[in-house]
Amino acid sequence: MDKIAVERKWNELWQKSQVYKFDKKNVDNKYYVLEMFSYPSGSKLHVGHWYNYGLTDSFARYQIMKGKNVFQPMGFDAFGLPAENYAIKTGVHPQDSTLHNIEVMETQLKNIGAMFDWDHEIKTCLPEYYRWTQWIFAELYKHGLAYRKKAPVNWCPSCNTVLANEQVVDGHCERCDSQVVKKDLTQWFFKITDYAEELLDGLDGLDWPEKTKAMQRNWIGKSQGGEIVFDLADGSGSFKVFTTRADTLFGCTYVVLAPEHELVEKITLPEHRAEVNAYIEEVAKTNEIERLSTAKEKTGVFTGAYAVNPINGDKVQVWIGDYVLNSYGTGAVMGVPSHDARDYLFAKKHGLTIKRVIKGATADVDDSLPFCDYGVMCNSGEFDGLISEQGKLAVVQKLAEKGKGELKTNYRLRDWLVSRQRYWGAPIPIIYCPHCGEVLDENLPVTLPYDVEFRPDGTSPLAKHRKFIHDVVCPKCGAPATRDPDTLDTFVCSSWYYLRYPDAHNSDKPFDTEWIDKMLPVDKYVGGAEHACMHLLYARFITKALRDMGYLHFDEPFKSLVHQGVILGPDGNRMSKTHGNVVSPDDYVNVYGADVFRCYLAFGFRYIEGGPWSDDGIKAINKWLDRVERYVTAAYGDYAVTDKTGRDEKELNRVRNATIKAVDADYPSFSFNTAVARMMELVNALSKYDALPVKNANLYRATADDLLKLLCPLAPHFCEELWQQTGHSGSIVVSAFPVCDERALQAEETEILVQINSRPKVRLTVDATLPKQELQEFVLADESVKQAIGGSPVKNVIVIPGRLVNIIV
RNA sequence: GCUGGUGUGGUGGAAUGGCAGACGCGUCGGACUCAAAAUCCGAUGUUGGUGACAACAUGUGGGUUCAAGUCCCACCACCAGCACCA
Numbered sequence: 001m002d003k004i005a006v007e008r009k010w011n012e013l014w015q016k017s018q019v020y021k022f023d024k025k026n027v028d029n030k031y032y033v034l035e036m037f038s039y040p041s042g043s044k045l046h047v048g049h050w051y052n053y054g055l056t057d058s059f060a061r062y063q064i065m066k067g068k069n070v071f072q073p074m075g076f077d078a079f080g081l082p083a084e085n086y087a088i089k090t091g092v093h094p095q096d097s098t099l100h101n102i103e104v105m106e107t108q109l110k111n112i113g114a115m116f117d118w119d120h121e122i123k124t125c126l127p128e129y130y131r132w133t134q135w136i137f138a139e140l141y142k143h144g145l146a147y148r149k150k151a152p153v154n155w156c157p158s159c160n161t162v163l164a165n166e167q168v169v170d171g172h173c174e175r176c177d178s179q180v181v182k183k184d185l186t187q188w189f190f191k192i193t194d195y196a197e198e199l200l201d202g203l204d205g206l207d208w209p210e211k212t213k214a215m216q217r218n219w220i221g222k223s224q225g226g227e228i229v230f231d232l233a234d235g236s237g238s239f240k241v242f243t244t245r246a247d248t249l250f251g252c253t254y255v256v257l258a259p260e261h262e263l264v265e266k267i268t269l270p271e272h273r274a275e276v277n278a279y280i281e282e283v284a285k286t287n288e289i290e291r292l293s294t295a296k297e298k299t300g301v302f303t304g305a306y307a308v309n310p311i312n313g314d315k316v317q318v319w320i321g322d323y324v325l326n327s328y329g330t331g332a333v334m335g336v337p338s339h340d341a342r343d344y345l346f347a348k349k350h351g352l353t354i355k356r357v358i359k360g361a362t363a364d365v366d367d368s369l370p371f372c373d374y375g376v377m378c379n380s381g382e383f384d385g386l387i388s389e390q391g392k393l394a395v396v397q398k399l400a401e402k403g404k405g406e407l408k409t410n411y412r413l414r415d416w417l418v419s420r421q422r423y424w425g426a427p428i429p430i431i432y433c434p435h436c437g438e439v440l441d442e443n444l445p446v447t448l449p450y451d452v453e454f455r456p457d458g459t460s461p462l463a464k465h466r467k468f469i470h471d472v473v474c475p476k477c478g479a480p481a482t483r484d485p486d487t488l489d490t491f492v493c494s495s496w497y498y499l500r501y502p503d504a505h506n507s508d509k510p511f512d513t514e515w516i517d518k519m520l521p522v523d524k525y526v527g528g529a530e531h532a533c534m535h536l537l538y539a540r541f542i543t544k545a546l547r548d549m550g551y552l553h554f555d556e557p558f559k560s561l562v563h564q565g566v567i568l569g570p571d572g573n574r575m576s577k578t579h580g581n582v583v584s585p586d587d588y589v590n591v592y593g594a595d596v597f598r599c600y601l602a603f604g605f606r607y608i609e610g611g612p613w614s615d616d617g618i619k620a621i622n623k624w625l626d627r628v629e630r631y632v633t634a635a636y637g638d639y640a641v642t643d644k645t646g647r648d649e650k651e652l653n654r655v656r657n658a659t660i661k662a663v664d665a666d667y668p669s670f671s672f673n674t675a676v677a678r679m680m681e682l683v684n685a686l687s688k689y690d691a692l693p694v695k696n697a698n699l700y701r702a703t704a705d706d707l708l709k710l711l712c713p714l715a716p717h718f719c720e721e722l723w724q725q726t727g728h729s730g731s732i733v734v735s736a737f738p739v740c741d742e743r744a745l746q747a748e749e750t751e752i753l754v755q756i757n758s759r760p761k762v763r764l765t766v767d768a769t770l771p772k773q774e775l776q777e778f779v780l781a782d783e784s785v786k787q788a789i790g791g792s793p794v795k796n797v798i799v800i801p802g803r804l805v806n807i808i809v
Numbered sequence: 810g811c812u813g814g815u816g817u818g819g820u821g822g823a824a825u826g827g828c829a830g831a832c833g834c835g836u837c838g839g840a841c842u843c844a845a846a847a848u849c850c851g852a853u854g855u856u857g858g859u860g861a862c863a864a865c866a867u868g869u870g871g872g873u874u875c876a877a878g879u880c881c882c883a884c885c886a887c888c889a890g891c892a893c894c895a
Contacts, residue, residue, distance in 0.1 A: 211813060215890065218812070223894070243895060256895095298893080323893055333895045342893055412894060532890080566889095603833070604821060617821075617834045623847095624833090673822070677832035684832090687849095753828050758876050760828055798875055804827055806875055 001629055003593035007717040011113060019731055020115035022071045027518040031068035033060040034498055034558075036527030036535075037075045037122065038109075040101035042086065043582070045108040046575060047567045047601075047613060050585045054598045055564070055607060055672055056526045057114035061713035062667040064115075065737035071519065072115055073501040075122030076102050079130075079490045081164055084424040087454045094424040095450065098125055108586075113594045113716055115733075120504040124493040129500065130426040131445030132510035133493050136542065137188075137418075138429055141440055145191045145545055148438070151417055152260075155183035160457060162421040171285060182284040187419035187486070188428060192541045196220055196411040199540055207560040209608075212532045219533040221412025226396035227330065229404045230255060232267060233306035233315050239263055242329035242410050245339065246399075247391030250380040251357035252309050253347070254317040254335040256300060258326035259283045267318060269304030276301055276320065283322045298323055298346045310404040311395060312381065317352070327414055337370065344370035355379065358388065416538065418489045423452055423461035425487030433474035433481040441475060446483070460485060495538040498522055498557055499546075517553050525558040528566070536561075562670055565610020572612045583613050595715035596622045602672035602714050624680065625718060628707065631686045635704035636726040649699050650744075655685040656703045657744040663710045664740065672714070679710055706738040753804040754785055761788045772799045779805045 014020065022030075035056045038049065053074075060072045083094035102123060109116065122129055140146040154163040158178035162185075167174045192199075200220045203213045225244035232238060241255060257264055259280045268276045279301045300321030307318050316335075323342070324333050337347030337354040347354055358375040360367035367375060374388035383391055399405030419428065427448055429441040449468045452461035462468055463485035474481040499511045502519040506512065536558070543557040568574055569581025576582065588597050600621045605611050659682040666675035686703065709732060712719040716733050723732035747768050752775075754762040762784050770778060776799050779785055785807070792809040799805050 211890090214813065218891070221894065225895080241895075245895080324895080325893095328894055330895095336895095340895080342895085410894080529889080606822070609815085609822095611821080614821075614834095620833065627848095674832080677823075680832055755828085755876080758827095763828090796875065798827090800827060804876090806827080808875055 001626075001718070001721060003595060003625070003718060004590075006721045007111075007113060007593050007595065010717045010720050011110065014115075014731075014733070017731075019734060020070075020072075020117060021119075022117055023069050026069045029067070029069045030519060031060075031063045031070045031524075032502075032519060032522045033063065033070060033072045033524050034501075034522045034526070035072075035074070036525075036531065037077050037494070037497060038105060039080060039082075040076045040078055040098050040105055041082065042097065042101055043577070045105060045585060047583045047585050048575065049109075050112060050597065051567050051601050051605075051610070052526060052528075052564045053109065053114055054112050054594075055602055055670070056524075056562075057112065057116075058598065058602065058672065058713040059524065059526075059667060059670065060115065061716060061733060062737065064734055065709065065712065067736065070115070071502065072117060073120045073122070073504070074109060074114075074116035074118065075497060075501070075504075076105070076124065077490060077494050077497075078102065078123050078125035079425045079487075079493055081422065081424070084422060084454065087424075091454075093450070095125065098424075099123075111589060111594055112598075120501050122497055122500055122504050124426075124490075124497065125424075127445045127447055128505065128507065130448075130493065132500065133426045133488060133496070134429040134444050134446060135510055136492070136496055136546075137488065138440055138442060138444070139549055139551075140190055140545060141430075143545070143549055145194065146188060146418075147191065148186050148188055150184045151187050151189075152182040153185050153187075153421070154180050156180055160459075162460075179285055185419075185421070187417055188430075188484075189415040189417055190492075190541070192416045192538070193411060193413055195541050195544050196222070196413050198544060199413075199537065202540065202544075202556055206556060206558075208558075209529075209561065209563060212529065212536070212561065212563065215532040216537055219413065219537065222409060223412075224407070224409050226392065226399070226405050227408040228334070228396070228399060229310060230307040230316075230332075230334075231310070232318075233308055237263065237266070239307075239332050240330040241332045241334045242408060243334055245336070245388070245392060246395040246405075247374075247377055247380075247383075247386070247388045248336040248339045248357055249309065249311045249334065249395050250377075250383070251336045251338045251355050252316060252334040253314075253337060253353040253355055254319055255307055256319045256321040256324050256333050256335055256346075257303075258324040258331040259320045259322060260326040261320070261324075261331045264303065264320055267303055267305035272302060272304040276303055279320065286322065298342060298349065300346065300350065302350075310399055310402070319350075321346070328412065329410055339369075339371055341370050341372055361387065416489075416491075416541075418492055419484075419486040420489055421460045421463075421485075422487050423448075423454065425490060426493060427462065427468075428484040428486050428488055430484040431472055431474060431481045432484070433477060433479055435479055436474055436476045439474055439476055439481070441472075441483075443475070448487075462487065491534060491538050494535055495542040496546075498525075498539070499543075499552075511551075513551055513553075520552070521554055521557050521559045524560050524562065526562045526564060529563040563608060565605060565608050567605070567610050568612040570613050575613075588615065588618060592618065592622050593717075595718040596625060599625065599676060599714050603676040605673065607670045607672055624683070625715065627683055627687075628711065629718075629722060631683060632704040632708060632722050632726060635701045652685055652689065652703060653699060653741075653744045654747070655682055656699075656706060657740045657742075659710065660706060660738045661740040661745070664737065667713060675710075676714070679707065682707055682710075708732060709735060709738050750802055752779075752802065754779055754782075754788070755804060755806040756788050757808055758806055761785075768802065770801070772801055775799055775801060776805065780807075 035053050060070050064070045078098050083098050086092060086097055087094050124130060137146060154168050156163050156173040156178055158176045159173060163173060163180060168180050171180055172178060173180055200217060200222055203216055223244055225242055226246040227240050227242050229238050229240050298321065300319045303318050303320060305318040306315045309316055335343045335346065337343045337352060338356045339358050356369060357377060357379045358371060359378050360375050377383045377386045377391045383394060386394060396405045396407055427446045429444060429446045431439045431441050433439050449465055452465050454461055469483050469485060472481050472483055473479060499516060503512055503515060539557050543552060544555065546552045547555060569579055571581050573579045573581055585597060600618045603621060604617060659678045662678040663675045689700065708719045708722055712732050720732050749765050750768040751763055751765050753760055754764055764779060764782060766775060766778060776797050789807060789809055794807055794809055796808040
């Protein structure tokens with residue numbers, strides 16, 4: 001068979017007959033399969049795309065054959081930084097390059113032979129989509145979930161531009177190598193932290209990999225402790241620290257503020273100012289990863305100020321240190337050198353007091369300092385003798401009575417910063433009016449202008465687009481106003497696209513609430529594990545926020561999640577241009593066809609593991625499909641079948657049904673490699689039968705039919721062609737998946753293993769229906785078993801019916 | 810550093826606590842052929858033995874069990890994620 005010609009033929013016929021069109025009337029039986037949509041990159045589809053889309057399509061095709069009404073859409077996450085960088089480099093407008101890339105990728109995606117419903121294609125960079133991204137911003141704003149505050153950005157003083165983390169290499173600008181500094185800008189945030197608790201709780205009910213759930217739990221990072229108020233010693237103000245170890249408060253001998261803490265400027269004494277300012281400037285140059293690195297020495301400087309430990313009135317020094325982050329907790333920590341390893345090092349280095357307040361619970365505990373485990377309080381006045389677990393509550397309670405503390409749950413999760421000082425994104429629908437302040441622009445879409453200047457010169461392309469910024473009046477009072485010059489993080493675009501798909505071109509609404517409640521949640525979501533914390537968390541947040549606004553009536557967007565593994569380059573590295581190890585599927589698809597390539601990807605890897613690329617064995621898959629063709633064709637010659645091995649047809653029927661059973665379990669669990677292996681076994685079984693010119697070949701033909709159906713999800717064109725060639729009517733791709741006949745699996749006789757003292761000794765063929773007791777008697781009566789035992793007394797016999805008998809002598 | 814994962818022949822990988830290595834690749838041998846390709850058949854964990862067979866084998870060392878790749882403990886290596894989380 002000329003596989004490539006056949007693929008072209010069926011691809012066209014399927015498009016024409018709209019065999020994959022989602023049946024809107026049959027929603028009760030819907031099955032929503034979604035692969036994370038593509039970024040329209042300038043390089044073509046790589047092997048990883050095929051691995052994700054091709055094999056998930058096989059899963060979707062399996063669901064169709066199991067009678068589901070499958071909805072499987074495709075689209076493009078089309079905004080983003082690379083297109084803008086490309087524009088700066090080449091002058092090609094992001095819109096032009098992006099739309100062109102999409103066109104190329106659409107053609108390539110169609111070659112996979114996936115049953116995407118292109119009628120509902122999404123391109124996030126089109127106004128028909130991003131107007132609703134802006135609508136989401138507007139709704140969050142109206143419900144108090146979008147707000148502005150100052151936040152630092154990476155700033156390259158030489159390029160005069162904001163850099164993404166990705167563009168900062170070792171603290172330097174990737175373009176000009178200048179030292180990158182932090183700069184505060186007022187930016188928009190989404191209040192994802194309002195949902196921290198629910199995002200955490202909701203994980204329990206999800207059919208997601210445990211690994212991913214664990215990562216989200218860590219990311220949300222719930223911790224329970226106390227918030228404690230420290231007054232400044234001169235009475236000029238106060239600040240709070242968060243701690244999970246309030247039981248160690250008596251050992252607090254200093255406090256450390258983040259260098260960015262708002263109080264630093266105010267409290268620093270004149271004689272310390274120079275040192276403090278120099279330190280702050282130095283910290284602005286480092287990124288968070290450097291600041292928090294364990295390998296780095298803990299640095300800090302004294303501000304000259306003192307605060308009062310609220311539990312015992314001690315005067316403690318106020319320091320600043322880069323290991324304290326302004327974005328976590330209260331931006332201030334108490335220093336307890338005796339019971340915290342980090343504080344211990346810090347205190348040793350700077351000569352600060354170390355005071356034990358916890359001792360080991362029992363004498364055998366090594367409680368030499370720093371002693372960081374729970375223990376018993378000491379040197380803590382009225383609290384002496386309390387164990388840490390009780391002590392940390394008691395201390396906070398005592399402080400609460402004086403208004404100096406409260407129990408507090410803290411989350412590591414931060415609010416979602418969505419402002420980007422970029423052009424190629426959805427404009428933020430906010431207008432600034434000199435009279436009314438910030439005003440939501442509900443006249444959507446706020447269209448992204450095409451004619452902009454990309455050359456970086458200190459302002460983003462939108463900010464210097466006079467017409468876009470200034471050609472606007474306040475919606476409230478009509479006064480001349482200005483637009484927000486920033487665009488939305490592309491994660492905002494991708495946080496709701498699964499809601500848009502089922503009705504992608506609706507121009508009245510982002511989605512129809514009644515319809516969406518029937519279509520969602522997504523039944524199977526497939527994509528890379530690298531999105532575990534960002535995209536997957538944002539999507540859950542948006543779903544919950546829209547639910548609380550009354551637009552949705554479900555809690556979670558993705559009921560079931562699968563991560564495909566990563567196909568590495570042949571050298572074992574991640575495929576990338578820099579490694580020069582990118583493998584193009586086209587080189588193989590042009591030679592062997594899409595079906596062979598899909599089957600190879602299915603067979604050669606554990607789907608969720610992935611691994612280094614190697615094309616060893618792709619020829620073998622090609623040959624195997626040729627074998628399938630030969631046996632299927634033979635079955636439909638005017639032939640019947642005799643058995644070369646001397647077994648009767650029962651054996652063929654048994655293998656046939658065993659294969660059905662196994663493959664029927666493998667597809668839904670994404671175990672494609674074993675599914676192929678089982679089908680190979682079936683073909684091997686078929687090969688044991690010779691075709692001879694007699695009639696009556698029903699079983700052989702039925703087996704061939706089943707084989708085609710089992711294989712169809714992986715090699716749809718190939719199977720459709722053979723289905724037609726063997727005279728069947730209708731399309732195999734929507735035919736019913738074979739059902740296993742359990743009766744065929746029940747053998748009358750079975751071989752069991754007899755072990756003596758757990759060592760395999762004798763094999764016996766026995767009646768498969770023998771109950772335990774009789775099986776034991778049968779085995780013990782057997783001559784060869786008696787011989788193997790050799791007269792030693794039998795102490796114990798373990799019988800596993802159908803498998804083995806273990807005789808302990 | 811913390812957390813999670815992985816570790817099985819020359820190789821990709823199979824194994825609800827029950828005969829480790831299914832199914833492939835590769836290699837070796839054979840059939841067909843003038844020859845090659847294609848196809849088909851057979852062998853293939855290691856060691857010892859002509860042999861039937863025996864011993865040893867799932868990163869290392871212990872443990873539980875009649876029975877461990879699988880469960881428990883410790884360690885080693887590699888990979889991924891997170892970065893002092895107060």
